[in-house]
Amino acid sequence: MRYIFKFPDIGEGLTEGIIIxxxxxxxxxxxxxQPLVKMETDKVVTDIPAPREGVIAARYGKVGETIHVGETLxxxxxxxxxxxxxxxxxxxxxxxMVEEKGAGVVGTLExxxxxAYLPASDEGTEPKPAAATAATAGRKVLATPxxxxxxRDINIDIxxxxxxxxxxxxxxxxxxxxxxxxxPAAARTAPATPDGVRELVExxxxxxxxxxxxxxxxxxxxxxAHMTLFEEPEVSALVExxxxxxxxxxxxxxxxxxxxxxxKAVVAALKRHPELNSEMDFEKGNIIYKNYYxxxxxxxxxxxxxxxxxxxxxxxxxKELSKAVAEIAVKARDRxxxxxxxxxxxxxxxxxxxxxGWFGVPVINYPQVxxxxxxxxxxxPVVADGEIRVGNVMPxxxxxxxxxxxxxxxxxxxNDVAAGVAxxxxxxxxx
Amino acid sequence: MDxxxxxxxxxxxxxxxxxxxxxxxxxxxxxxxxxxxxxxLNWGCIPSKAMLESAKYFSRLGMAGDFxxxxxxxxxxxxxxxxxxxRSERIVRRLTKGVEYLLKKNNVETITGTASVEAADTVVxxxxxxxxxxxxxxxxxxxxxxKFKVGDESxxxxxxxxxxxxxxxxxxxxxxxxxxxxxxSQMLALIGKxxxxxxxxxxxxxxxxxxLNAYISRRLDSLKIKTLEGTGGYDSINLDxxxxxxxxxxxxxxxxxxxxKAGESESFYVTDENFMTSVQGVYAVGDVNGxxxxxHAASAQALAAVNHILGITETMNTERVPLTLYTDPxxxxxxxxxxxxxxxxxxxxxxxxxxxxxxxxxxxxxxEGILRIISEPKYGExxxxxxxxxxxxxxxxEAAAYxxxxxxxxxxxxxxxxxxxxxxxFLEAGSDAVGKPxxxx
Numbered sequence: 013m014r015y016i017f018k019f020p021d022i023g024e025g026l027t028e029g030i031i032i033x034x035x036x037x038x039x040x041x042x043x044x045x046q047p048l049v050k051m052e053t054d055k056v057v058t059d060i061p062a063p064r065e066g067v068i069a070a071r072y073g074k075v076g077e078t079i080h081v082g083e084t085l086x087x088x089x090x091x092x093x094x095x096x097x098x099x100x101x102x103x104x105x106x107x108x109m110v111e112e113k114g115a116g117v118v119g120t121l122e123x124x125x126x127x128a129y130l131p132a133s134d135e136g137t138e139p140k141p142a143a144a145t146a147a148t149a150g151r152k153v154l155a156t157p158x159x160x161x162x163x164r165d166i167n168i169d170i171x172x173x174x175x176x177x178x179x180x181x182x183x184x185x186x187x188x189x190x191x192x193x194x195x196p197a198a199a200r201t202a203p204a205t206p207d208g209v210r211e212l213v214e215x216x217x218x219x220x221x222x223x224x225x226x227x228x229x230x231x232x233x234x235x236x237a238h239m240t241l242f243e244e245p246e247v248s249a250l251v252e253x254x255x256x257x258x259x260x261x262x263x264x265x266x267x268x269x270x271x272x273x274x275x276k277a278v279v280a281a282l283k284r285h286p287e288l289n290s291e292m293d294f295e296k297g298n299i300i301y302k303n304y305y306x307x308x309x310x311x312x313x314x315x316x317x318x319x320x321x322x323x324x325x326x327x328x329x330x331k332e333l334s335k336a337v338a339e340i341a342v343k344a345r346d347r348x349x350x351x352x353x354x355x356x357x358x359x360x361x362x363x364x365x366x367x368x369g370w371f372g373v374p375v376i377n378y379p380q381v382x383x384x385x386x387x388x389x390x391x392x393p394v395v396a397d398g399e400i401r402v403g404n405v406m407p408x409x410x411x412x413x414x415x416x417x418x419x420x421x422x423x424x425x426x427n428d429v430a431a432g433v434a435x436x437x438x439x440x441x442x443x
Numbered sequence: 444m445d446x447x448x449x450x451x452x453x454x455x456x457x458x459x460x461x462x463x464x465x466x467x468x469x470x471x472x473x474x475x476x477x478x479x480x481x482x483x484l485n486w487g488c489i490p491s492k493a494m495l496e497s498a499k500y501f502s503r504l505g506m507a508g509d510f511x512x513x514x515x516x517x518x519x520x521x522x523x524x525x526x527x528x529x530r531s532e533r534i535v536r537r538l539t540k541g542v543e544y545l546l547k548k549n550n551v552e553t554i555t556g557t558a559s560v561e562a563a564d565t566v567v568x569x570x571x572x573x574x575x576x577x578x579x580x581x582x583x584x585x586x587x588x589x590k591f592k593v594g595d596e597s598x599x600x601x602x603x604x605x606x607x608x609x610x611x612x613x614x615x616x617x618x619x620x621x622x623x624x625x626x627x628s629q630m631l632a633l634i635g636k637x638x639x640x641x642x643x644x645x646x647x648x649x650x651x652x653x654x655l656n657a658y659i660s661r662r663l664d665s666l667k668i669k670t671l672e673g674t675g676g677y678d679s680i681n682l683d684x685x686x687x688x689x690x691x692x693x694x695x696x697x698x699x700x701x702x703x704k705a706g707e708s709e710s711f712y713v714t715d716e717n718f719m720t721s722v723q724g725v726y727a728v729g730d731v732n733g734x735x736x737x738x739h740a741a742s743a744q745a746l747a748a749v750n751h752i753l754g755i756t757e758t759m760n761t762e763r764v765p766l767t768l769y770t771d772p773x774x775x776x777x778x779x780x781x782x783x784x785x786x787x788x789x790x791x792x793x794x795x796x797x798x799x800x801x802x803x804x805x806x807x808x809x810x811e812g813i814l815r816i817i818s819e820p821k822y823g824e825x826x827x828x829x830x831x832x833x834x835x836x837x838x839x840x841e842a843a844a845y846x847x848x849x850x851x852x853x854x855x856x857x858x859x860x861x862x863x864x865x866x867x868x869f870l871e872a873g874s875d876a877v878g879k880p881x882x883x884x
Binding site: 156157178184 | 757821823848850854
């Protein structure tokens with residue numbers, strides 16, 4: 013049979029993508045999951061994998077051309093199957109791929125400074141915006157075949173629809189009702205001011221990204237027991253270490269910031285307190301301890317905050333971390349982050365100090381259990397050896413899921429991070 | 444209050460409601476004036492199917508030689524109605540015992556007597572006053588009287604006495620419409636009776652697709668059953684020709700007596716989607732509400748009513764009631780007909796596969812029949828299924844399952860069916876619908 017593979021709706025309201033590179037040609041045999049084409053969307057550059065095994069029978073679109081969601085990308089000839097229709101085939105793997113764990117949200121910061129609100133989301137990584145609610149994460153919603161076909165046809169994420177059938181199964185009528193209730197929303201207009209010059213309020217439809225952030229924030233707040241601790245380590249030694257090596261790094265074209273030191277301090281503390289590098293599976297009654305250290309870093313872009321992940325951060329030196337940080341920052345700015353760059357984080361750091369922020373109460377990047385907020389380093393009086401002197405103080409805010417992490421554990425963890433950044437030499441000596 | 448629930452009538456609606464209510468812990472009584480099991484077990488479904496099976500068996504013996512059976516002289520075969528009835532009585536006894544046991548086991552009190560409903564919470568059985576929180580009326584139905592004078596009324600045969608008769612006269616007039624008239628006519632013809640069917644409506648079965656109605660007419664012809672149109676009046680019919688007149692007229696609800704008035708039409712109780720009458724807490728299920736003549740519909744309604752009493756609301760889908768005709772071959776239908784879809788201006792297509800191309804049907808020497816799947820072209824949803832086959836009443840359940848989960852023709856075509864089976868016709872018609880039939884030219 014001939015499988016017609018259309019550019020899938022990868023969520024977040026993306027409607028089109030540009031072909032960057034074709035990996036396959038007509039006549040090539042492809043396996044499930046093998047990349048077919050590199051596409052650039054508003055958010056990410058991502059490889060679109062083959063949904064079925066077979067031979068490429070036709071290929072549509074040249075490099076640089078824009079493909080809209082729903083337009084055919086390739087036709088795959090599948091051997092030995094009885095029937096064909098793109099409309100009724102199983103969902104394409106993209107949808108499955110993103111249900112992987114860890115492709116969740118990052119926290120929003122309720123920053124107690126003049127930079128009042130910094131939304132953060134790894135939005136680019138979640139093609140099905142609200143699919144992974146706590147209850148449905150990782151499993152397919154029950155639905156009848158007609159309901160699925162209809163949802164695909166009219167571009168409804170079936171996971172968002174409440175089923176009224178037996179055992180909550182989504183029926184055809186549920187899709188129809190969902191569709192008709194969702195449709196008229198955009199048509200509303202706001203009243204004009206009496207002079208007609210300017211509208212008092214403006215009603216705009218929420219973007220998919222905003223919906224996604226809203227849902228993810230709520231999910232984090234509703235699924236976890238947030239607790240936040242603060243600490244103000246004196247980091248003059250760190251300031252000095254950075255300025256001492258800054259020039260040297262510059263010769264290699266590396267910009268040395270405080271972040272690599274903080275990452276090292278965090279990883280060292282995570283190793284001593286594995287509870288903060290874990291995840292709670294409450295339904296099954298399990299705790300999933302992760303023996304890898306993938307640190308998510310909140311990066312501000314024009315489109316909003318994204319949270320790429322530095323993988324295996326425990327195995328990287330300060331220099332390597334510096335490069336990695338620079339690399340993801342550039343990728344984020346150029347919108348080159350891929351889904352792979354943003355998944356599987358185990359702990360998140362959000363550095364609102366770079367924007368002048370001070371203390372914050374970060375929202376946990378669920379299902380992770382901890383997020384560390386970094387404020388700007390302040391010169392302020394400190395007392396040492398009975399004397400007041402000018403110190404450099406780094407405000408740290410640690411939010412943890414109190415279901416998983418006890419107060420004592422969190423305090424010790426934060427103390428360890430504080431001690432690490434206060435004494436950068438210890439990050440090497442105690443490694 | 445003496446009871447949480449009193450059920451009047453212990454047929455397939457009443458006893459099912461009673462058992463379910465008992466299981467759910469409701470203090471329940473069921474009142475029956477004759478026999479547990481009601482029309483279905485005692486005079487309807489079960490005895491009639493037992494006798495129909497006798498008739499089919501008898502008629503098939505004519506082919507015994509083809510199957511390799513020797514020593515039978517088809518010309519010498521005779522049919523004993525009385526012995527057939529004995530067999531059916533054994534089956535009925537066994538089934539009614541089973542129901543009685545289940546009622547007892549689920550702590551349902553069975554009261555023999557005639558009930559009258561005096562108020563929403565009061566039922567009187569033979570001068571004994573019982574109070575209850577809820578009432579389910581499941582009293583069933585009886586055939587309407589014939590629309591003409593018969594003269595010697597002892598010739599009239601009703602289903603209630605047919606299966607206790609020792610003998611059935613030779614020359615018969617079956618009067619009525621609907622599945623019962625077709626089934627009874629065919630059964631009697633198969634055992635060699637001289638049958639004339641007097642139709643009181645244009646179509647044998649108004650709810651069936653035209654295709655099936657046309658088939659039934661052809662089949663009546665081939666069984667040499669004469670049909671008379673009674674829609675223009677009955678004056679021209681010479682009733683003296685017939686030794687027996689079988690009343691298969693449309694049925695009318697049996698409404699219990701009593702002071703309570705609960706939204707009744709002339710023949711039936713009027714109920715809402717939860718089978719509640721106009722009086723809160725008083726329900727009417729089965730034949731007595733006029734929604735369906737089928738025992739399976741009555742049982743399903745009964746469960747829905749008890750669920751509603753328990754606070755569980757699951758509206759029953761009345762479009763997915765399988766319609767079954769125990770004719771020879773059997774006929775079954777579920778979902779919408781072509782005529783309904785055309786009237787509703789819904790796009791549809793029909794895909795068919797004949798039993799004459801099915802291996803199992805040929806080995807059984809039952810090649811007469813067809814499967815028809817009606818589907819909606821856009822998503823392929825199965826909207827209706829019609830079957831003519833000697834086992835159509837069993838096959839229809841597969842269609843019911845497809846429709847219960849809103850399956851598409853793709854699902855039908857992708858469901859593996861064992862070979863050789865009659866059910867393979869689903870695979871073939873499903874594949875035809877998606878454009879890939881294997882065994883079709």
